[in-house]
Amino acid sequence: MSTVEFGLDTFGDVTVDADGAPLTHGQVLRNLVEQGVLADKVGLDFIGVGEHHREDFAVSAPEVVLAAIAGRTERIRLGSAVTVLSSDDPVRVYQRFATLDGVSQGRAEVILGRGSFTExxxxxxxxLRDYEQLFEEKLELFAELLKQEPVTWSGATxxxxxxxxxxxxVEHGSLRAWVGVGGSPESVIRTAKYGLPLMLAIIGGAPERFAPFVDLYHRALEKYGQPVQPIGMHSPGHIAETDEQALEELWPHYSAMQARIGRERGWAPMTYDRFVEETGPSGALFAGSPESVATKIAxxxxxxxxxxxDLKYSNGTMPHxxxxxxxxxxxxxxxxxxxELLAE
Known part of the structure; x- marks a missing residue:
């Protein structure tokens, strides 16, 4: 097994204090910076910060938060999770992350996506009727910008x-840019077409379900004459000293988050049995003791x-x-x- 990187992702969820009261957006942002500093201290490879435009998430400008983390860290790579390229300007996205790369001495990454929310x-x-066209055209332009050469481009958006x-x-090489994909074959092929690394968002069910997408990506890279690229996966989870403690801490916050989003999207409420199933060997929720989570990740x-x-460690209102x-x-x-397990 080649070297594997290990990262963290957060959406900057609004969390609660010891009395269960929601923190201000400002306090959540300051706490997030402290989380990034700790991630660097304990040797993690990456921290990704999501972009949202709604009350239950504090981060609408990931690059600003990442720059604050960059100023207090030395090694950890810094990126988005994801940047909603469809509703942004590719030139400005590129400029912001190229700036982050400069101030962090080459540690910036960007994960581009269409986003799971539409606000x-x-x-x-x-x-929203232009949803597909916006992403397709803007990704095409962003891929051209990565070449760091004069760009000639035209489109409708x-x-x-x-x-x-x-x-x-960017000083050294090119800005590292991934495309976040939720499981659409068309999105996997599009990512390969532009020769960009693939980040799989695996948030439900067995991770093994995504093996056909990995195979499709490799075949599409070859078809388009693109070099081999990294593949990553992003899944939610929580770690505590024991399995019981991890599930006890996670359940009220995770279930409330699922219920809140589910009401908007027409999902059925998550049951505790379903929650436990997702934390088991065949689920996408990486929650439990260090040994349990490590075994499942491996x-x-x-x-x-x-x-x-990448472990999405933020889960609704779970305290800092x-x-x-x-x-x-x-x-x-x-x-x-x-x-250790992978080396075996």
Whole structure:
């Protein structure tokens, strides 16, 4: 097994204090910076910060938060999870992450996606009917920007560019840019077409279900004449000293989050039995003791052959202190144990 990276993802969920009262957005952001500092301290490879435009998430500008983390860390790579490219301008996204790369001495990444929420479309005056076209065209332009050469491009979703240079330039090589995919074959093929790394969002069911997408991605890269690229996976979870403690801490926050989003999307409420099933060997919820989570991560990495595993450690209103404990256990106990298991 080649070297595997281990990262964290957070959406900057609004959390609660010891009395169960929601924190302000500002306090959540400050706590998130502390979480990033701890992730660097315990040796993790990456932290990704999501972009949302709604009350229950504090982060609408991931690059600003990542820059704050960059100023207090030395090694950890810094990226989005994801940047909603469909409702942003590719040139400005590239410039912001190229700037982050400069101030962090080459540690910036961007994970591009269409996003799982749609609030940014009306907020920025976009029509959801253009959902597919917006992402396709903007990803095409972003792929051109990554070459760091004058860009000539035209499309229907923004003004054309003619031999336009874009600054700042990344100092060493190219900005690392992934595409986040939720399980659409068309999205996997599109990612391969542009020769970009693939990040699989596995948030329900057995991770092994995604093996056909991994195979499809490899075949599509070959078809388009693109070089081999990394594949990552992103899944939710929580780590505590014991399995029982992890599930006890996670359930009220995770179930409330699922119920809140489910009401918007027409999902059935999650039952406790379903929750326990997802935390088991065949589920996508990586929650439990360090040994349990490490065993499950190692199995998923082997099954899919991924090059990076990102644990989405933020889960609804779960308090900052529990998130910090989860991060520390992930970095100091889970990751070393996964490396041992993979070496075997």
């Amino acid at each position: 940014s479309f009306p907020l920025f005056g976009l029509d 923004r003004s054309s560019l003619t031999a336009q240079s874009v600054f700042p330039r 199995a998923a990495v082997r099954a899919l052959g991924v090059n990076r595993f 202190e529990q998130l910090m404990t989860s991060i520390e256990l992930y970095g100091t106990q889970v990751v070393p144990r996964v490396r």
